[in-house]
Amino acid sequence: EVQLVQSGAEVKKPGESLKISCKGSGYSFTSYWIGWVRQMPGKGLEWMGIIYPGNSDTRYSPSFQGQVTISADKSISTAFLQWSSLKASDTAIYYCARGGTIAEGGKFDCWGQGTLVTVSS
Amino acid sequence: EIVLTQSPATLSLSPGERATLSCRASQSASSYLAWYQQKPGQAPRLLIYDASNRATGIPARFSGSGSGTDFTLTISSLEPEDFSVYYCQQRNIWPLTFGGGTKVEI
Numbered sequence: 001e002v003q004l005v006q007s008g009a010e011v012k013k014p015g016e017s018l019k020i021s022c023k024g025s026g027y028s029f030t031s032y033w034i035g036w037v038r039q040m041p042g043k044g045l046e047w048m049g050i051i052y053p054g055n056s057d058t059r060y061s062p063s064f065q066g067q068v069t070i071s072a073d074k075s076i077s078t079a080f081l082q083w084s085s086l087k088a089s090d091t092a093i094y095y096c097a098r099g100g101t102i103a104e105g106g107k108f109d110c111w112g113q114g115t116l117v118t119v120s121s
Numbered sequence: 122e123i124v125l126t127q128s129p130a131t132l133s134l135s136p137g138e139r140a141t142l143s144c145r146a147s148q149s150a151s152s153y154l155a156w157y158q159q160k161p162g163q164a165p166r167l168l169i170y171d172a173s174n175r176a177t178g179i180p181a182r183f184s185g186s187g188s189g190t191d192f193t194l195t196i197s198s199l200e201p202e203d204f205s206v207y208y209c210q211q212r213n214i215w216p217l218t219f220g221g222g223t224k225v226e227i
Contacts, residue, residue, distance in 0.1 A: 035217070037165075045157075045165065045208050047217040061216040062122070095164055106212025107155060109176060111164035 002026040004034075004096055004112035011118045012086050019082035020115045022096030029077035030054040033099030035108060036070060036081050040092045050099050050106065051079060059105075086119045093117075123148055123211050125220035132225045140196040142223045144209035149189050153213040156185055156194045159222075160205045168207075169194060199225070 007021040022034060035050040049060040053072040060070070072079040079096060093114045100107035124147040134140055144154065152172040157165040167176040169185035172192060182197040196203055204227055209220040 037219075044222045045159075045210075045219040047210070047219060050217070059215055097165075100212075104212075106153070106210070106217045107167075107170050108157070108165070108210070109167045109170070111166070114164055 002098065002110045004098060004110055006094075006096055006112040006115045009116040009118070011120070013121055014086060014088055014119055016086050016119075017082070017084050018086055018117065019080050020094060020117070022079045022081075022112050024077045024079070024098065027098070030074055032101060033105050034072065034079040035097050035099040035106070036068075036079075037095045037097060037108075038064075038092045039095065039114075045095075048081070048094075052102060052105070053079065054102070086117075088119050088121075090117060091119050122216055123150055123214055123218050125150075125209050125211060125218055127207075127209060127220035127223045129223060130221070132223060133227070134199055134225065135227065136199050136201055138199050140194075140199055140203070140225055142194040142196075142207055142225070144187075144192040144194070144220050146190040146192070146211060148214075150192075150211035150213040152188045153211055154185075154187065154192045155210045155212070156183075157208045157210065158203075158205050159208065165208065196225075 030053045036048040038046045048064045049070045051058045096112040097108035098110040126145045128143045156169040159165040173185045
């Protein structure tokens, strides 16, 4: 069974750093893109970026370029989303999703359960 | 960037009725358009990919059509579990983008 399991909820203060994770199982982790999607409270879905673990090719939405860093560790089949300095406006649920093969980049056919990040002083 | 505009924002229907949701792209998305369903408190679920292909396990009452800039998701006969929010998403051109969503309510 294809599965993505995300790390647990986080409560942070403005200015703190954070790295959340997404572990894939049940498929070849290096053969599929992994994307990240933000959902702010009561709002819609926003695509943040995507990585192909097989060659570390990474693309970002212009809205998130420079604000976050996406990475992956093939040895543990895990993708990461990190912030160096959180803001209150980063409060949201963050989803990872399997994003298709190298030729299907962006076809999100399996989603993690979401990680709630709360940033508050 | 391709902007996806979904309409209507809210669709009020009854079980058994037909639902027609629209997604319009600001430039061609070719056939690389997907539809997702999201229920409260849950992650989105892929329904349709590449405009008209049902994802694994998706009931036949869900169908997608369109190409270029105009796309439609049709639910032929609404079941109680279909009342939720639906998003379209394109993968033709980076950056990937989502539409704003359509809420299907009773």
